[in-house]
Amino acid sequence: MIPLSEIREQLDEIDSQIVRLYEKRMELCAEVGLTKIASGKKVYDKEREMQKLATLSQMASNEFNQRGITELYEQLMAMSRKLQYQILTEHGVIGKTAFIGIDSLDKKGARLVFQGVEGAYSQAALHSYFGEECDSFHVQTFRDAMETLEDGLADYAVLPIENSSAGAVSQVYDLLVEFENHIVGEIVLPIRHMLAGLPGTKIEEIECVYSHPQGLMQSARFLDEHRNWQQISVANTAIAAQKVLKEQKKTQAAVCSEYAAKIHHLEILKEGINDNSNNSTRFIIVSNQKVYLKQAGKISICFEIPHESGSLYHILSHFIYNNLNMTKIESRPIEGRTWEYRFFVDFEGNLNDAAVKNAIRGIREEARNLKILGNY
Numbered sequence: 085m086i087p088l089s090e091i092r093e094q095l096d097e098i099d100s101q102i103v104r105l106y107e108k109r110m111e112l113c114a115e116v117g118l119t120k121i122a123s124g125k126k127v128y129d130k131e132r133e134m135q136k137l138a139t140l141s142q143m144a145s146n147e148f149n150q151r152g153i154t155e156l157y158e159q160l161m162a163m164s165r166k167l168q169y170q171i172l173t174e175h176g177v178i179g180k181t182a183f184i185g186i187d188s189l190d191k192k193g194a195r196l197v198f199q200g201v202e203g204a205y206s207q208a209a210l211h212s213y214f215g216e217e218c219d220s221f222h223v224q225t226f227r228d229a230m231e232t233l234e235d236g237l238a239d240y241a242v243l244p245i246e247n248s249s250a251g252a253v254s255q256v257y258d259l260l261v262e263f264e265n266h267i268v269g270e271i272v273l274p275i276r277h278m279l280a281g282l283p284g285t286k287i288e289e290i291e292c293v294y295s296h297p298q299g300l301m302q303s304a305r306f307l308d309e310h311r312n313w314q315q316i317s318v319a320n321t322a323i324a325a326q327k328v329l330k331e332q333k334k335t336q337a338a339v340c341s342e343y344a345a346k347i348h349h350l351e352i353l354k355e356g357i358n359d360n361s362n363n364s365t366r367f368i369i370v371s372n373q374k375v376y377l378k379q380a381g382k383i384s385i386c387f388e389i390p391h392e393s394g395s396l397y398h399i400l401s402h403f404i405y406n407n408l409n410m411t412k413i414e415s416r417p418i419e420g421r422t423w424e425y426r427f428f429v430d431f432e433g434n435l436n437d438a439a440v441k442n443a444i445r446g447i448r449e450e451a452r453n454l455k456i457l458g459n460y
């Protein structure tokens with residue numbers, strides 16, 4: 085048997101050859117990058133990579149090594165592409181981002197829209213971001229808010245995007261893809277739900293409770309104690325309060341904010357019914373302008389990937405390689421394509437950073453339909 089130290093010596097020799105060859109390969113790839121700048125050809129050539137993987141893996145003598153060679157070359161070629169993206173960025177080849185950097189949001193005289201009615205949590209978020217004296221109006225649905233923006237009837241919309249206990253507001257995610265509106269800010273609001281009914285209502289009388297699905301979800305534990313109550317979703321927590329007032333039935337109650345209960349003349353039957361005492365919702369400020377704040381530190385993007393093993397891993401490698409800190413990932417089914425998903429990723433950075441430009445360039449080439457939702 086060959087002693088371990090001797091085998092290791094041989095391995096060290098092979099590895100130093102591999103390193104030298106790797107560097108030689110990367111030098112050539114850098115040359116390829118320069119030719120691509122001149123020709124305008126894309127960095128990622130999937131067909132060429134597939135051919136290489138097939139040829140090289142066939143050169144290996146058994147199935148185990150064929151798999152190894154495939155994995156190794158997938159990585160090598162991914163590194164080669166990353167180097168080329170860097171070279172493109174260094175040579176000032178500008179990607180398709182086309183966002184305009186601004187120093188601050190133009191809040192003065194802005195027309196603001198939120199979904200729901202007076203007393204909606206979105207209105208509270210809007211007030212805390214733009215101040216109480218702002219010029220705001222409300223629409224019925226999240227889609228209406230997006231359309232209002234797109235039509236130029238409002239400058240900014242304030243929409244909930246995720247809650248600390250119930251998770252993503254999936255409809256808003258989908259609308260960010262559908263509309264050409266962009267996130268320019270965010271604000272987190274503590275959310276405390278009340279059970280509210282007509283004055284004089286006794287909890288025992290209640291048969292039916294209205295709220296936004298998120299309000300019902302966030303109060304699930306309390307509502308579970310009253311299984312005989314029918315839970316009905318409406319478009320907004322404040323709309324629920326308005327409905328209870330309008331229908332004048334003591335068998336009905338709403339899960340809404342203290343303010344919504346007050347302005348719709350309801351009595352608070354039970355305070356703080358949310359499961360989590362730190363319940364909070366993150367709201368986004370959406371604009372119809374493709375702008376970003378020059379000091380912005382967070383980017384939201386979305387992209388689609390083929391339904392293939394390893395495809396998400398390869399896309400996420402662009403964050404790791406460029407040293408970017410990912411703060412959130414969500415997925416949503418793609419309409420009409422069963423079991424295919426669109427991913428939403430938030431990460432730290434500014435569109436002006438070279439690392440961000442490199443990562444975005446790579447993801448744009450290697451995923452489908454990359455959309456930058458905003459830098460804020």
Ligand SMILES: C=C(O[C@@H]1C=C(C(=O)O)C=C[C@H]1O)C(=O)O
Nearest residue numbers: 113116127128129132133161164
């Ligand atoms: C180097 C190239 O760019 C990319 C990287 C490849 C590689 O490392 O072999 C192959 C194809 C391209 O996706 C090239 O186009 O040849």
